Amino acid sequence: MGRLEGKVAIVTGSTSGIGVGIAGSFASEGAKVVICGRREAKGQAVVDDIVKDGGEASYHFMDMTATESIESLLKDTAEKYGKIDVLVNNAANVSLKDGRVDELTLEMWDNIFQSDIRGTFYAIKCVLPYMKENKGGSIINIGSMASCGGDLGSTAYACAKAGVDMLTKYTALQCGKDNIRCNCVRPGLIVTPENEARVPQVLKDIFLNNIMVNRYGRPEDIANMCVYLASDESEYFTGQILTVDGGLNAHVSTVGQFKEMKSRTW
DSSP states (O other): OOOOTTTTEEEEETTHHHHHHHHHHHHTTTEEEEESSSSHHHHHHHHHHHHHHEEEEEEEOTTTTHHHHHHHHHHHHHHHHOOOOOEOOOOOOOOOOOOEEEEEEEEHHHHIIIIIIHHHHHHHHHHHHHHHEEEOEEEEOOGGGGGGGGOOOOOOHHHHHHHHHHHHHHHHHGGGGTTTTEOOOOOOEEOOOOTTTTSSSHHHHHHHHHHHHTOOBBBHHHHHHHHHHHGGGGGOOOOOOOETTTTSSSOTTHHHHHHHHSSSSO
């Protein structure tokens, strides 16, 4: 406890799912956490839960696709708390329609890129002056295992998240001299209260057969990594892409089938 004591952290997209887990873990470690997203009622509920557990949090509206909204979030946070130590770029619109290269329209492509990398870029750009003034900070981008390899769909989403991977490295390289670190966490299949009922059992079974630790991911798995990256424990750790997926992407594609055969080889 207390690994983030005295730090001010913004967690975008923290009104549901993984963002809630990150925000709760940050607060339990002593950070003052800004909950933000477009759904005020849900955001305030997250704040209330954190306060009930003895933490400190506040809600701020944010639309990741609106530049003025991002600017307002950062400005108001700095004015309220006096600084910004940590920015977690978690917000993304995974509900946008996506598909194969030959199915996608330019409008679909542009909408997904606006939501999933343009906003992340602009939030990083805008937080840098605050972190430079603060003599350092930690930026944590939430990527996706979709950028680990090709798939049959979600083309634009995967390409946008691959862009987040490279944006992480460029930010780390260019801002390290200012004691600003930037890392990316790529979640695997994370089962949350919001998505559990929507993920078909057949899909869960396929994933579980290829996950090496015999369970699905949970929001706290991502939150634990983010706590480390936000803390001073990781002050020599930057520019890294960390895939937190229970080993899903650590093996060749045939491992799941061989597991079923109880065979180590063909």
